[in-house]
Amino acid sequence: MASDRDSIFYSQAWVSGRTTEQSITDHADPAETLLAWFSQNKGWLNPHVRVVFDDSRGFHVIASRPLNCPMVARCPLSLTLSYLCLDHSQDRVPHVTSPLQNCLGKLPDFVLNYLFLVEQGHLGKDSPWHPYISCLPTPKTMTTPIWFTDEDMECLKGTNLMQATKDRLQGLREQWVHAQAVMSESGVAMPSEFDFLQFRWAATIFTSRAFISDHILPDRPTFPILFPVIDILNHSVEAKVEWNFSPHQDFTLNLLGKVDEGVELLNNYAPKQNDELLMGYGFCIPDNPVEQFAIKMQVPPEIIQQVSGSVELDAELIPFGMPASSLHGDQTKEQHFLRTRGHPLGRYENTIPCFQGFPSYLVHTSFLVALYTRQLKLSDVKFPNPGARLFLATLKTLYQAVQNRCERLPLPLAPSPALASDKQKYATIYRNGQANIIHTMRRELKNVLESRRVHNQVSAEPAIVTTTEALFTLKAAFPDHYQNFKNALSLQWGIEVRNSVQYANDVAEADVEDLVWVLLLIVFATITLTSHKNTLPYTWLLDLFSAYPLPSSSSTRNENYLHIHKMLRKFAKQGDSTWTAVASLDALGLGIPRPTGDGELHTREKELPGYHGPIEDFREKLITWALMVVETERIELPDHENEWLMRQCLYMRAWREDGEDEAWVFEDVGLGKVE
Template sequence: MASSEDKSSGHSLAAHKELVDWVAKHGGWIADSVTVAQDASRGVHMQVKADLSEAITKDTRVINTPLGVTMSYFNAIDYKCAKGDFSSHGVVFPREFIDAVGKEEATAFFLMGQFLQGERGFWHPYLRTLPQPGQLTTPLFFEEQDVDWLQGTGIPDASVFRYKDWVEKFDHSMSKLDELGFEGIESYTWDLYLWASTIITSRAFSPKVLSGAVEDSDLPEDSVPVLLPLIDLPNHRPLAKVEWRAGEKDVGLLVQENVAPGEEISNNYGPRNNEQLLMNYGFCILNNPTDYRIVKLGLPEDSPLGKAKARQVQMFPELAKNTDDHYYIFNIFYPLLAREGPMEYSVFSPALFNAIAVMQANERERKKIEITEAGISIPTGYGSGRNTLAVLAQISFELIAHIAHLQETTEGLPEEPSNLKQIFAQIYRNGQITLDKTALIISAWSILRAREHQRSESWQDIKVLLSEHMGRIPENHLSDEIMSRIRVRVLERQSLLTKNGELFRLGEIYSLLPEDMQEPSQKCFARILGQATSQRVPKLQTDPQALFALVVNLLAATRRSTQVQSKLSSRLTRWFDFLLEEYPPNVNTEDESDVLEQLGAYARNQNAGTWAEADGVSWLDDESGWLESKWLQWAWRVVNGEMVLIPLDPLQVLATGSPAMPKQAVLYVPQE
């Protein structure tokens, strides 16, 4: 397929027009309404003739490539059937070799053999228009100074993996040819194999384009790459509407949209992100609407997610064939999303979100994991917001780290790229940074709403809060178009979190009590904290989980007090009933706090039950269990499960580029 790699290849417009003539000689053609053209920005390309009086319309066949000029595995085996013949045109490999190495490798070596024929080869008019060895711009052809522009991204590791894989395949193929005594084996070099494999990766079509001429029983679903001269000439444009139509004698390229005079006719390789485009085709697209980042999750087999995935495969064995996890972070402009769906799923793929949800699940959430053929997830319902917020927090930390890492690895690079490879690498890197920043703004927004206790979920309050959130983004940091799209995404899609104010800092939890009970409770907490930390439990002051547990213990004792039960809000009452069901207080567990055990012992020795009454917390009596070790340890287990660590200032990285990620402990309390 034609790509931006051709723009610097040096192949002339004249050579491509000779290719058109060669294809026509064998029965193919391009439509009278189109022409092959060339310019500095698009290289050799196809466009509607500028002097045409009107646009070409949907279903116009603009290219017709006869099957006789296609190149594939079927040529390598001199395939013949009732429907059609595919000649090897003078390049013949032993059938033992073809069967031993497989269809893809046989095709690569067949392409090498045709290239080695030079001008006498049947496909020479086509092959000379392709980028030649040494002219390709995929990462496997990057020099050391070019690779520097890719540091910090996923491409270097992917390139190493592909290089090793191709080396193994090449060595295996060459060993087999040597074993068979193949003549001329010395001409089949590694450099030529690297070229041929890259050409196939970047230009080959699915074997379905040959379905009209190959018997169904001989046509596999994959593993038979097919080169289509002329049809691979148009450049890629994301979302271009085209169709490749297979026939008994030819393959046609049809446009499925109107194309005006003078406009380029584009092909569409599918919704490729810039990493795929650079790895496979050797170019990137600035502001690629179908860009997304593939996220790799570490997955130990004994982890909750590893166990859940193993169980899913046991339940649905066919899933073992699908090795793609679909863990993506989408460009804010990604156009192929479902029209309806949660706002967070429009940025983070559901598979990624649900996978992290399982990884971040607490004990009560893991008990409810749902495993279906469609996926693994934590079901929604009362109390499920904690898991969603834990996912958003974890994603935010990952985004902050990735942004900082990408920005750090640009240090020492020249101010401007010096060649085409570096230009594409810079586009790819900058696109990744922008993608991460927009995703971080979205995740930070959802966390901000969970921290907002004063505003309602009304349209007006949401708009004001969003304006304040967007106002924290440095001026000119992102384009107006991106900023506008973020606002639209937030305002037009329903969040997974429909309620504000479900995350509480330590001092905010008292707001759950009736107003007249808040100040006495805070005084009581402060007295206990002061007494304990100045005496025998100094670590209490620096242990966030223990501090939260102390407050939860106070609220739980309040909930059990018959004096004030009728005054408590339904939110507080329902929450503690829920906690008592999910965390039974009489369950023995190894998960205990030494700090709270020390506090309980100290409280008993000091007759601390009188402290509450002294501060006006008169509703707590001996029967409420206030400061009893059993209830302190119960509160510790509750906090261990219900606490969330969130970024203290997630948008700081936008202003400073600093990788610092201070965390803040907050407690999740669901809305009704």
Template structure:
């Protein structure tokens, strides 16, 4: 089957179409039909296809039966069994003849219905002009002419390097080889004459025909009860109907009848227009793997993300628990981890912006892997999925997940660019489609990067209210980071629409902070004292502890100190008769939340963190603070009205409180990539330098 790449039609070559006219005559002679408005045509880009005749001025209206393929011409397992059946409604006898090819029952039982049908197609191919299906089989792509990945060799195979198609090809080839070898042995052992003619090349061809052209068992539902039509083991070839090219979102239907299967268009088709089939919402990888082509700008394109739950990880444990709770899920092997095209049309109206690009299962899974212990306490496990629920304090997991997703997107695009760096101009159809596929995969990751980076960008905007004018300015600056000409105009525009048209999963803006930004959350009267205190502590500790040299605001003690300060001020403000400063509602709620989820340290036991290197550095920092308390008392005096007595043993930066803050900092911080959109300017090669920055997460109030 050819791709549906738009092109001006070329004049038809009647000689090259003769075998298709003879196929039509054969179908009609067996009781089939092609609508009078439709003709078989051929052009350079679409190959052989069906189109409305140019002189058919009224076109073809909705609900027109374009083709009727008689059941007598179909090929399925029922032909292998030489089966006859009485139609349920009329009682008429429907014969599915084997037309002279009878396999030993021992062979059929050994390999099963699906494999037996593939071998049956080989046998009918070998019958040549004597075979009943000869008019149909000779119109199929012949062995050696296919363009699916199993047929890639030599230089063609290099075009798949670095893509997931390469491993998919190897897996399919291995599976098909295994099935062929089993079938070949069983056929010989059953004593079937000419078993040696059923070669690997013919098996690969026949299997490819069923993979690319077969229809589901439902097309036989007009004759057989559903219990006899196993979707897993039953596939049907429909001559003439399977001639149609694929067009994403084409509105068509296959209707099962008691004598035939009808191909019906559910939209108006104008004169001269191609009548397309619809193979379903296939992405370019599926189109390449099963049909040997892909579509530039395929609206249904999406990328499957390979994400494995490490043994013992929260995600793996949760999945095991999910199966225990819902045993019916034990047989499901596919995880729906997708990155979607920005034009993807099959979205629910209420779906969020992030979920319109990243499947909910993907973001939920990465969120679980990125969750801290506090967030995992809220984990929801149902038959529908495993997720960190939305709620106060849990957007940290979403932000951490998006950071991880961005790293995956950048890495994926860089890998594809690097593996394709030495490829030259495509020289044949396989290479052309392999390049289209590679380019489409890079586009998926790079456009998704823009969306993910937007949500993280909002998490860094502390004064962003979200009104229309501010949104336009912020979005303009965000999109302005994309190199000129990076995306086609329609893609660039669609990215903006996708951001503006859908609600975000992130309820609040400005939840990620550097140390320099945190004091602005404090009451105005204590901001300057806080900044001066922290600056003195970090400066002195840098000089005293060599491993902190040059750390400044990125010192590992910066966030733990702020956590200790906020809780100290909150605790002091809650004491009986306190006349001290009151924290803003956001910080007050956060401090209460922290104390609830991370119990304060006891006074009678010395705490220590698990990592020995961290504990050593904390010990050195303790010494610096203790020395400052005796020699630089003024550093803490100005904060005393807010924090309480700093001279007592359990003061706000005591060893135990500092370790409490240290452990919380490890749980509540998020590392996000620095300026991820600048990596869109990376050259053709795959070399990228990705750095991250650590931010403290302070939940907003809109939860």
């Protein structure tokens, strides 16, 4: 199979030292020589087409007049080139006498293919395939990534092909070293000029031009096989073609539809995305309609063990309406692709619109990670719709994975400058296509998060809020406590609340906001559990306690805990009502106090859903709880006014006895602008 740029006149110059001009003189019309050889050996090419050459398309086929026959070419099995010619025990293709016969069974078939092609190239006119090999592209014209310079590789920076190219080259080097050792042990003497460059060249010829052997040799294990002349046709995903294999006889290529005079005849390698086209053939298609983004996520066995209680997952306990097939086979060994809306292959089956561009395995893996971080088991979850908090936790894991890829693969800020080569041109097409996909997927997830955000206001509806909105809520419900809180932040830590944003000297904004969130949750708990008012902060707390029960035993006093504990002790010295209440948390008794109508306290365990333990060391448990909630729940999003400023957000909603299946989770928010 030939690429747009992979069909340039091949000569023996690169192995014999002769110049290309000298080689062209030796073969004034290599296409005619090739076709004469092809027809003399029972190959057939439609008489109304001809093979031509130019610098942009290489050797290719055009119609010399309107075609009245769909058949373009037929190549007999006897003309194919592969290691099979070395195997004299078979009678499917002609036998060739070669020292490489000693390597049969000692090297993989595809490696023998490479060695055999190089050997035949060195034989020159003594090779039965000399007219064919003379028309193959030279190493100098190869455009697959394994031929890229360091400068070319810069165009692949941040893409999957960056590492894949290194792996491919490393694999080829290992195959070359092994082949040398086997040839030496088997007494096979190849030409002294035979080196890794030529081995790499042969490998590229097979990846860019070979067909698989299944259809023409169905009774043998699969291997790559070269079909001369048929492999000259360039590729188009829009070409309508028909491949007819007559087992053990020949391969016929037919074109379906009318072809006008002067039009290039094109083959169709089947829909392929640009990474496969670039890696295998050395070219890319701009705006490739089948383009996808390959991504990997693996769930460690210890996570499965914790959330399921065993190493196996129950196919019935799958969230978001995803199919049980997402657990079939070893999903860690398969490639998984992100697909944008309108992809020809469709999206993936589940009930959440923003998840439908992600393979089920990735969504399921993210869901298991969400359970693990919350110390939940599958038996704790309601299926098939686990609720808004677990949905957001799953989305956050996916969002972080996509965001990491976006940072490594930013969108181009301006049109690409003039590129030095076709390698850079095709690499840039591939790279920009991948960037567009990953940023589109990021935008789709971010739109869902943004759809639930509120800005600088109090919201009784479920919402994703920053400390700004939380402070507005505190101020609306408890103005005095809000002022006490604001004063304490300023006096004890230098944190100023102004213009709806927290600032502190020598403290990163994200760290400040985490700190403020922890303190806010503690204050919310303190003042709402001892207040006469059934306020919005109180219903927020009930919901958070239902998702994160107060720990029933004391936890390790880590650095974060000690830091918060020390701050609370300082705040208590303020002497105001807010911090006096915080300071007296340990004296609240064995239940959660709540004022009765006559002003006396009584205990109602249901005020802390999910908690049934004693309340000794209540302050310590509350600090531990607040740290856990913020660490687990926070979602980092840019400020709505200053995109450069990242805000730490929490999902806050009033506690509901009717469960968590909130309708907004299933809404299709839409794609929106790609950033």
